[in-house]
Amino acid sequence: MAELITVRNIQKTFADNGGKISALADIDIAVAEGEFLVFVGPSGSGKSTLLRIMSGLDQEYNGELQYAEDLKRSEISFVFQQFALFPWLTVEENIGFGLAARNMPEKERREIIKKELNEFGLESFARVPPRDLSGGMKQRVGIARALATAPRVVFMDEPFSELDSFTADELRKELLTLWHARKMTIIMVTHIVEEAILLADRIAVLTPRPGRIEKIIKNDLPRPRVERSQDFYDLEDKITKIIRP
Numbered sequence: 001m002a003e004l005i006t007v008r009n010i011q012k013t014f015a016d017n018g019g020k021i022s023a024l025a026d027i028d029i030a031v032a033e034g035e036f037l038v039f040v041g042p043s044g045s046g047k048s049t050l051l052r053i054m055s056g057l058d059q060e061y062n063g064e065l066q067y068a069e070d071l072k073r074s075e076i077s078f079v080f081q082q083f084a085l086f087p088w089l090t091v092e093e094n095i096g097f098g099l100a101a102r103n104m105p106e107k108e109r110r111e112i113i114k115k116e117l118n119e120f121g122l123e124s125f126a127r128v129p130p131r132d133l134s135g136g137m138k139q140r141v142g143i144a145r146a147l148a149t150a151p152r153v154v155f156m157d158e159p160f161s162e163l164d165s166f167t168a169d170e171l172r173k174e175l176l177t178l179w180h181a182r183k184m185t186i187i188m189v190t191h192i193v194e195e196a197i198l199l200a201d202r203i204a205v206l207t208p209r210p211g212r213i214e215k216i217i218k219n220d221l222p223r224p225r226v227e228r229s230q231d232f233y234d235l236e237d238k239i240t241k242i243i244r245p
Helices: 047-055 090-095 097-101 105-120 135-149 164-184 192-198 230-243
Strands: 004-018 020-034 036-040 063-066 076-077 153-157 187-188 203-207 213-218
Touching: 004 047, 004 187, 020 047, 020 187, 020 213, 036 047, 036 076, 036 192, 047 153, 063 153, 076 135, 090 097, 090 105, 090 135, 097 105, 097 135, 105 135, 135 164, 192 230, 203 230, 213 230
Parallel strands: 036 187, 036 203, 076 153, 153 187
Antiparallel strands: 004 020, 004 063, 203 213
16 A cells, blocks of 8 residues: 655654753654554653644654655544534534635535534534533544545544543444545554554554654454454553553
């Protein structure tokens, strides 16, 4: 598969009380079209910082970020950990925000919003403000908004960490179905090893600060993944030992 996003020798430092803290060092990785790549690592390893750099949200770094020639910035979406919905907009207005920003004709915009509402089971909540939604429903809206623009690449920063385990499990399954159906590339951060194994084609394990890629593991477990299989447990142990040797 063609390489869609490549980073080479990424370095990131933060100022701290007159000094500097190195957050990321010597990061090299390429992401293929259609791949589901997940970054895992201990807290403070720079996972979210790396995601923001790769998505173009953070442009203060050293090193090289390269997109494929035919990949446009408008084809990249981001799903945040904290939902990041606009509280003054309804569910349907939140989903259509990116479409409206692109001056899409109203009729076409309405059709896409309706499709996403149906896809995520949000039809009954179309005119409801975010404050009246559960955490799971809020994240459904966040994902629907990210996918409404038909992105080729979706970045996801611990999208299920604020949810209860049952809701998170349901949304993971829905996400995998959408990934297969829409043939998009997903680059995600999680601190949950089991989640990475359930979702990823490849798992990149970061070291404690400064974050470096300790190992990239190809996940060959057949889909759908069986959590209680011995192969699953073996891979979970392997990754956990890299994170916490």
